[in-house]
Amino acid sequence: MSTSEPMANKVEVEISGLADFVNSVVEKFKTLQKPLSESREKVPKATRHIDKISEQTEAAAQRMLDKIEQMTMREERVKSRAAEARKALEAGNSEDATAIMSEIASMSDQSCSDLYDLLDALQFQDITSQQMDYAATMLEDIEEKLHEIIEVMHGDVSSGDSAPVKSDRQRVFDPHADFVEKKTEQDEIDSLFADRK
Amino acid sequence: MAKAKILAVDDSPTMRRIIINTLKRAGYDDIVEACDGKDALAKLRVDDEVNLVITDWNMPEMDGLTFVSTLREMEQYKDLPVLMVTTRSVKEDIVQALKAGVTNYIVKPFTPDTLKEKIEQVLTD
Numbered sequence: 001m002s003t004s005e006p007m008a009n010k011v012e013v014e015i016s017g018l019a020d021f022v023n024s025v026v027e028k029f030k031t032l033q034k035p036l037s038e039s040r041e042k043v044p045k046a047t048r049h050i051d052k053i054s055e056q057t058e059a060a061a062q063r064m065l066d067k068i069e070q071m072t073m074r075e076e077r078v079k080s081r082a083a084e085a086r087k088a089l090e091a092g093n094s095e096d097a098t099a100i101m102s103e104i105a106s107m108s109d110q111s112c113s114d115l116y117d118l119l120d121a122l123q124f125q126d127i128t129s130q131q132m133d134y135a136a137t138m139l140e141d142i143e144e145k146l147h148e149i150i151e152v153m154h155g156d157v158s159s160g161d162s163a164p165v166k167s168d169r170q171r172v173f174d175p176h177a178d179f180v181e182k183k184t185e186q187d188e189i190d191s192l193f194a195d196r197k
Numbered sequence: 198m199a200k201a202k203i204l205a206v207d208d209s210p211t212m213r214r215i216i217i218n219t220l221k222r223a224g225y226d227d228i229v230e231a232c233d234g235k236d237a238l239a240k241l242r243v244d245d246e247v248n249l250v251i252t253d254w255n256m257p258e259m260d261g262l263t264f265v266s267t268l269r270e271m272e273q274y275k276d277l278p279v280l281m282v283t284t285r286s287v288k289e290d291i292v293q294a295l296k297a298g299v300t301n302y303i304v305k306p307f308t309p310d311t312l313k314e315k316i317e318q319v320l321t322d
Contacts, residue, residue: 116222116309119215119218120215120219120306120307120308120309121306122211122215123212123215123305123306123307124306125209125211125212126207126209126211126212126284126305127284127305127306129209130255130284170257170258172208172255172256172257172260173255174254174255174283174284174285176284176285176286176287177284177285177305178284178286179306182286182304183286183287183288184286184287184288184291184304186303186304186311188288189291189302189303189304192288192291192292192295192302193295193300193301193302196295
């Protein structure tokens with residue numbers, strides 16, 4: 001037997017081992033594909049959602065500010081007319097005073113209505129809360145996927161410190177919750193329920 | 198004639214306050230609150246004189262759909278009017294609610310006039 005045969009066997013074993021190692025690395029990279037792809041989809045989706053939350057809270061805040069400004073301007077007018085009513089009464093002109101008081105009462109009704117509109121506008125809090133829960137859930141999913149990737153790259157990661165920590169709060173939300181757009185209008189809902197009868 | 202007693206079910210305290218305020222403006226003073234379906238069932242066990250339920254859909258512990266389905270399986274509540282007030286506006290969801298036994302349905306954000314109108318409709322039907 002030539003001396004090159006044991007050497008050739010040794011080289012063969014080494015190359016075989018190397019091939020096995022390369023295959024295992026390729027397999028590991030294949031398992032990374034799914035979590036990477038999912039994370040790649042979810043990051044822009046979460047970002048878009050957060051932008052939407054920002055836009056909708058801005059819109060709700062603007063609506064409320066509009067009402068507040070209207071009410072403030074009206075209050076100035078009420079004060080001015082109240083002073084005029086007082087002058088009219090002092091001058092014994094009860095007819096004018098009565099007319100002014102009616103106007104003040106009407107402005108007061110309008111302000112009351114505006115206050116109720118402000119209250120109703122606060123519904124945005126419930127809607128944006130659901131939108132935020134949806135975005136938070138997506139981010140938690142991304143964090144989990146990244147943890148899976150780290151586990152694959154580094155082998156066993158059993159340390160509790162590196163494991164993703166999910167919120168204790170149960171997240172319940174409508175992923176389509178929207179302050180502005182409704183997918184089905186009230187008329188169509190009414191038809192669905194009317195057809196049931 | 199006494200106004201109806203209403204059970205308002207929503208996990209958002211802000212939304213419960215808004216609904217209750219709207220009900221009071223519409224003349225309904227007899228109101229019970231619950232924070233989810235499970236709490237609502239507990240409240241009904243204690244007080245069975247409720248004439249109308251207004252419920253959200255997405256709630257922890259027990260969601261609105263499960264709550265309504267559970268109500269419909271209970272003999273004393275199978276005909277209790279239920280108004281669902283929710284952000285869910287997809288047609289498939291509305292049909293699902295209808296099949297679960299919801300009497301009528303409003304999508305948030307609602308106007309006080311719509312809520313008042315639907316309450317009157319379900320109470321007179």
